[in-house]
Amino acid sequence: MVKQSIWWLYRMGLKKLLSKSQIVQPISGKIQEVEPSGPDTEDEKYISWLKEHPCALASFHQMMKPAKGKQIVVFLDYDGTLSPIVNDPNRAFMTDPMRSALNDVARRFPTAIISGRSRDKVYAFVKLDDVYYAGSHGMDIMGPPLQVKYHHDKYQINAQDEKGKEFTIFQPAQEYLPSIEKMLKELKTRTCNITGAFVEDNRFCISVHYRHVLEEVLKHTITWYFLSEKGIYIRLHEVRSSNIQDYEALEQIVWSVLSDYPCFHMTRGKKVMEIRPSIKWNKGDALEYLLDTLGFSNSSNVLPFYLGDDKTDEDAFKVLKRRGLGYPIVVSSVPRETSASYSLHDSSDVLSFLIHLARWGETSA
Numbered sequence: 001m002v003k004q005s006i007w008w009l010y011r012m013g014l015k016k017l018l019s020k021s022q023i024v025q026p027i028s029g030k031i032q033e034v035e036p037s038g039p040d041t042e043d044e045k046y047i048s049w050l051k052e053h054p055c056a057l058a059s060f061h062q063m064m065k066p067a068k069g070k071q072i073v074v075f076l077d078y079d080g081t082l083s084p085i086v087n088d089p090n091r092a093f094m095t096d097p098m099r100s101a102l103n104d105v106a107r108r109f110p111t112a113i114i115s116g117r118s119r120d121k122v123y124a125f126v127k128l129d130d131v132y133y134a135g136s137h138g139m140d141i142m143g144p145p146l147q148v149k150y151h152h153d154k155y156q157i158n159a160q161d162e163k164g165k166e167f168t169i170f171q172p173a174q175e176y177l178p179s180i181e182k183m184l185k186e187l188k189t190r191t192c193n194i195t196g197a198f199v200e201d202n203r204f205c206i207s208v209h210y211r212h213v214l215e216e217v218l219k220h221t222i223t224w225y226f227l228s229e230k231g232i233y234i235r236l237h238e239v240r241s242s243n244i245q246d247y248e249a250l251e252q253i254v255w256s257v258l259s260d261y262p263c264f265h266m267t268r269g270k271k272v273m274e275i276r277p278s279i280k281w282n283k284g285d286a287l288e289y290l291l292d293t294l295g296f297s298n299s300s301n302v303l304p305f306y307l308g309d310d311k312t313d314e315d316a317f318k319v320l321k322r323r324g325l326g327y328p329i330v331v332s333s334v335p336r337e338t339s340a341s342y343s344l345h346d347s348s349d350v351l352s353f354l355i356h357l358a359r360w361g362e363t364s365a
């Protein structure tokens with residue numbers, strides 16, 4: 001814990017934390033210094049949360065102690081983890097240093113990205129061939145060639161890329177594709193008049209973004225002029241609430257479309273409504289599938305890391321926790337409910353963590 005606090009002191013600036021104590025004037029008139037009773041500022045709440053979810057950078061050496069002789073496998077989410085959250089979903093590019101660190105990690109350890117986006121879109125951002133990709137919240141996996149016969153084999157095919165590299169494609173929501181395509185068209189048509197709304201095709205899922213949609217009722221003032229009997233103008237202001245409640249209208253459209261497709265449901269992410277087939281398959285199942293196909297089913301000889309920032313990543317954290325395996329690491333700059341055991345503040349901490357991991361792999365090889 002001392003290490004965690006020192007780390008955070010460094011991040012916040014020593015001065016800010018030292019100004020925490022308060023000067024009070026007791027009845028006797030003598031000046032006395034007291035510590036505040038509990039965390040009150042956002043920074044203090046974060047420091048307190050770090051006690052339960054220690055920073056994975058500060059704890060790195062401790063975390064790597066059980067790694068000797070074990071196979072490390074690295075799982076990562078994309079948005080908010082490998083790239084910071086940005087205003088335009090089409091411009092969530094990964095930086096070159098992040099790509100290079102990820103490449104170094106992927107050359108040393110099996111590495112997979114599990115994202116809510118379509119697999120192709122994530123690949124277009126990442127552009128690394130040594131990484132496995134799972135798009136659509138794990139419903140479209142490009143994984144290693146099968147070493148074990150998998151119980152869901154009706155959904156998988158073996159394939160080769162143009163360089164002759166073998167891989168397996170696993171798509172457990174195949175039969176939902178025609179409905180998804182219809183829903184996508186409907187959503188695009190019905191939301192086109194809502195300013196700022198953006199419907200994203202994630203192949204087996206659909207994201208309806210509202211980051212740029214007005215969420216509040218607009219209040220505006222109308223000024224009336226009346227000509228009085230004496231021939232002078234009287235000015236009156238009237239405050240009106242606008243009828244345009246864009247966010248609510250958008251949400252209603254989503255619910256209305258969903259009501260025609262009972263085999264789908266909606267989950268929520270960061271300023272996004274995500275429409276998904278109602279099958280028992282999430283990022284946690286994708287993680288287990290990849291561990292199995294990599295040859296680590298029931299193996300205690302594996303040390304998986306999962307780094308993610310979103311609610312959907314909690315499914316993967318829970319799997320690691322339930323199996324008592326490896327390290328679920330949440331990327332968050334604010335305290336939050338999570339099943340992760342460690343934390344990183346933001347995607348630049350993720351970059352540092354990947355650099356540490358690649359170096360560790362190099363020196364302990």
Ligand SMILES: O=P(O)(O)OC[C@H]1O[C@H](O[C@H]2O[C@H](CO)[C@@H](O)[C@H](O)[C@H]2O)[C@H](O)[C@@H](O)[C@@H]1O
Nearest residue numbers: 078079085086087089092115116207270271272
């Ligand atoms: O599982 P992920 O890789 O984290 O994908 C979840 C969603 O990420 C993207 O949206 C989020 O990031 C955007 C870019 O930073 C941001 O503009 C948006 O507000 C966020 O919700 C992606 O566009 C979605 O399709 C994914 O479902």
